[in-house]
Amino acid sequence: MDIAVIGLGLIGGSMLRALASAGHSVLGYDADPATRATARTAAAQSARDSRWQITSTVRDAANAASLVIMAVPLPAVPGVLDELVDAGYTGLLTDVTSVKGPVRDLVRTHLSRSANPLAGYVGGHPMAGRERSGFAAADPHLFTQCAWVLCLEETTNLSDWLELASLITSLGARVVPTTADEHDRAVARISHLPHLLAVALAATVIDNPLAGTLAAGSFRDGTRVAGSRPELIAAMCGGNAAALRPVLDEVLDALDAAGSLLESKDPMKSLVPWLRPGHDARSSWPTPAGDSIDLPAKADVLGRLGRVGGWIIGVADDRRTVTAVRPARPD
Amino acid sequence: MDIAVIGLGLIGGSMLRALASAGHSVLGYDADPATRATARTAAAQSARDSRWQITSTVRDAANAASLVIMAVPLPAVPGVLDELVDAGYTGLLTDVTSVKGPVRDLVRTHLSRSANPLAGYVGGHPMAGRERSGFAAADPHLFTQCAWVLCLEETTNLSDWLELASLITSLGARVVPTTADEHDRAVARISHLPHLLAVALAATVIDNPLAGTLAAGSFRDGTRVAGSRPELIAAMCGGNAAALRPVLDEVLDALDAAGSLLESKDPMKSLVPWLRPGHDARSSWPTPAGDSIDLPAKADVLGRLGRVGGWIIGVADDRRTVTAVRPARPD
Numbered sequence: 031m032d033i034a035v036i037g038l039g040l041i042g043g044s045m046l047r048a049l050a051s052a053g054h055s056v057l058g059y060d061a062d063p064a065t066r067a068t069a070r071t072a073a074a075q076s077a078r079d080s081r082w083q084i085t086s087t088v089r090d091a092a093n094a095a096s097l098v099i100m101a102v103p104l105p106a107v108p109g110v111l112d113e114l115v116d117a118g119y120t121g122l123l124t125d126v127t128s129v130k131g132p133v134r135d136l137v138r139t140h141l142s143r144s145a146n147p148l149a150g151y152v153g154g155h156p157m158a159g160r161e162r163s164g165f166a167a168a169d170p171h172l173f174t175q176c177a178w179v180l181c182l183e184e185t186t187n188l189s190d191w192l193e194l195a196s197l198i199t200s201l202g203a204r205v206v207p208t209t210a211d212e213h214d215r216a217v218a219r220i221s222h223l224p225h226l227l228a229v230a231l232a233a234t235v236i237d238n239p240l241a242g243t244l245a246a247g248s249f250r251d252g253t254r255v256a257g258s259r260p261e262l263i264a265a266m267c268g269g270n271a272a273a274l275r276p277v278l279d280e281v282l283d284a285l286d287a288a289g290s291l292l293e294s295k296d297p298m299k300s301l302v303p304w305l306r307p308g309h310d311a312r313s314s315w316p317t318p319a320g321d322s323i324d325l326p327a328k329a330d331v332l333g334r335l336g337r338v339g340g341w342i343i344g345v346a347d348d349r350r351t352v353t354a355v356r357p358a359r360p361d
Numbered sequence: 362m363d364i365a366v367i368g369l370g371l372i373g374g375s376m377l378r379a380l381a382s383a384g385h386s387v388l389g390y391d392a393d394p395a396t397r398a399t400a401r402t403a404a405a406q407s408a409r410d411s412r413w414q415i416t417s418t419v420r421d422a423a424n425a426a427s428l429v430i431m432a433v434p435l436p437a438v439p440g441v442l443d444e445l446v447d448a449g450y451t452g453l454l455t456d457v458t459s460v461k462g463p464v465r466d467l468v469r470t471h472l473s474r475s476a477n478p479l480a481g482y483v484g485g486h487p488m489a490g491r492e493r494s495g496f497a498a499a500d501p502h503l504f505t506q507c508a509w510v511l512c513l514e515e516t517t518n519l520s521d522w523l524e525l526a527s528l529i530t531s532l533g534a535r536v537v538p539t540t541a542d543e544h545d546r547a548v549a550r551i552s553h554l555p556h557l558l559a560v561a562l563a564a565t566v567i568d569n570p571l572a573g574t575l576a577a578g579s580f581r582d583g584t585r586v587a588g589s590r591p592e593l594i595a596a597m598c599g600g601n602a603a604a605l606r607p608v609l610d611e612v613l614d615a616l617d618a619a620g621s622l623l624e625s626k627d628p629m630k631s632l633v634p635w636l637r638p639g640h641d642a643r644s645s646w647p648t649p650a651g652d653s654i655d656l657p658a659k660a661d662v663l664g665r666l667g668r669v670g671g672w673i674i675g676v677a678d679d680r681r682t683v684t685a686v687r688p689a690r691p692d
Contacts, residue, residue, distance in 0.1 A: 105629070157577045177575050208571055219565040220576035224583035227558050229639035230615045234550040234608060236642050239670025239688060240539055244508050245551035245646065246488045251582040252555035256643040260636035268629030275623045277565060282616055284561045285609060292606045298436070298599030305591035308560035311567050312587040315576065339570025357570060 034095035036088055036110050038069050041126045042101030043168025046082050048201050051170050056082040059091040065165050088113035100125040104269045107133055111140035122190055123151045129270040130181055130210035150190035153181035153210055174202040182207045188329055196345035208336035218273040225263045228256040317357035325354045365426035367419055367441050369400050372457045373432030374499025377413050379532045382501050387413040390422040396496050419444035431456040435600045438464055442471035453521055454482045460600040461512055461541035481521035484512035484541055505533040513538045519660055527676035539667035549604040556594045559587040648688035656685045
């Protein structure tokens with residue numbers, strides 16, 4: 031497959047390497063000339079059968095491609111879309127941005143002014159580690175076993191979706207079918223909210239050096255992601271503000287209830303029922319995988335799979351079935 | 362030194378082993394007969410020069426001791442104090458409970474009815490890992506480099522305090538001098554609050570299997586301590602309710618402000634200044650240690666040391682000076 035990767039940070043760079051290793055013909059582009067130079071040097075040093083090429087414009091990368099992957103942060107998406115429209119790109123389009131509703135809306139707005147309609151857009155989001163960033167941290171094995179959301183909306187062309195799902199499962203990832211809105215509400219819970227809590231917790235040791243000295247494991251883990259750059263956290267959380275706000279309120283209500291229990295007559299007892307549901311949820315996470323099964327490759331079947339926490343690990347060559355896994359039910 | 366350890370869970374068991382290895386004569390007791398049997402078997406298998414003995418009553422353990430270490434959870438403290446009073450124990454007393462004000466008050470109440478006044482009580486708290494629990498997880502090296510609070514109140518006998526500080530630094534721990542009240546306010550921030558946040562966060566994936574499947578690193582680390590037993594978390598948080606409540610309110614106010622920013626015109630920008638202080642606090646934690654210095658072993662000097670996040674790593678044989686470390690100032 032001829033694929034263009036626009037944006038060569040951790041995710042884009044890792045995709046460039048992973049797709050080239052899988053035998054695809056890959057062109058990469060990054061807006062930063064230094065990143066392009068680094069990626070060109072790395073290409074020359076890579077194995078002969080897994081090389082990529084770096085172009086100097088979005089247009090040059092997209093020209094020959096039948097799939098364009100946008101691997102840029104949300105604020106850079108509109109500019110890339112404009113360049114794709116100007117280049118007359120008409121192939122398949124996906125992205126890896128951590129919010130999906132806003133990208134879907136941007137795609138809709140920007141492509142409406144295009145003379146040539148796009149083959150299709152399928153929003154994507156690999157839940158891949160972000161401890162280090164930039165092309166230097168790129169790793170072709172980053173996506174092994176990672177959950178990779180592919181948005182399956184009512185308007186999505188199912189064969190486009192299956193084409194991408196086939197490509198992404200071939201990289202070792204677990205493809206999770208869901209909608210942009212369901213994705214955004216879910217990541218508000220498990221990715222964006224944890225960042226706000228980590229930052230609020232970290233701030234409690236400011237002006238309290240004694241607390242900083244006594245802090246150990248629970249503080250270390252509870253605040254780890256506060257070490258991410260504030261601009262990145264703001265882009266993630268702010269870009270998903272509509273979904274994050276009600277989840278934040280849910281947690282504020284829960285903590286408010288805990289505060290009342292702290293004032294009850296015997297908080298050492300009264301807190302226990304407040305603690306148990308969260309404790310049980312964490313103790314049964316991650317849910318073990320059930321057996322793999324073959325399912326018909328139909329939109330409604332795949333939508334139900336995502337909603338119960340399932341994923342697919344392969345797409346049949348004839349695109350009629352997928353191999354799926356559901357979380358095992360607790361006994 | 363003749364030492365009795367009452368309670369042989371992770372902390373008590375580790376102290377038993379560490380003190381025996383350091384050449385002290387150690388007697389251990391646990392209310393659970395099975396734990397006593399396990400500890401007796403382990404004693405028989407330990408090296409000849411680092412053995413301990415297990416007694417069948419608190420009285421037998423305390424009889425010969427000049428130091429008793431209470432290593433039981435807060436709810437069990439009153440019972441142990443009663444037994445020590447009944448046994449006529451008059452030596453030095455310390456504990457390892459995670460809240461210090463309530464234990465101080467219990468000691469005051471229970472010993473007031475004793476005919477023989479105690480030599481002295483010094484509250485203690487090792488900030489040591491709790492991933493696993495019970496005597497089976499006991500490790501004589503658990504306290505290496507760990508911060509170990511020893512409460513230094515206006516009423517504390519300084520020579521008792523220095524005696525304990527000398528013993529504990531000899532186990533490789535960093536002794537942090539502070540008061541029970543300052544300790545309780547600090548651990549509310551860095552230990553008890555993280556547990557409440559972890560549990561509230563973990564609860565957000567209940568009834569959302571999609572979120573559970575997408576959850577990765579930030580959820581895993583942010584919820585880790587929610588895996589602790591609800592009864593243990595309730596005992597910690599409920600036992601420190603008075604100090605925890607205002608810290609919880611502080612975080613609720615901060616998160617409430619973040620919620621308002623999510624509703625602002627451009628949350629991707631307006632969140633940045635909210636995020637920066639917590640980010641900076643986490644990025645500079647743990648503060649690197651400065652050079653070690655000798656300080657006079659005086660209560661006011663030690664109190665100031667703890668308040669700026671410092672600790673002591675040794676006590677001179679003549680008890681006139683301590684070797685202290687302050688956190689290095691950032692450049």
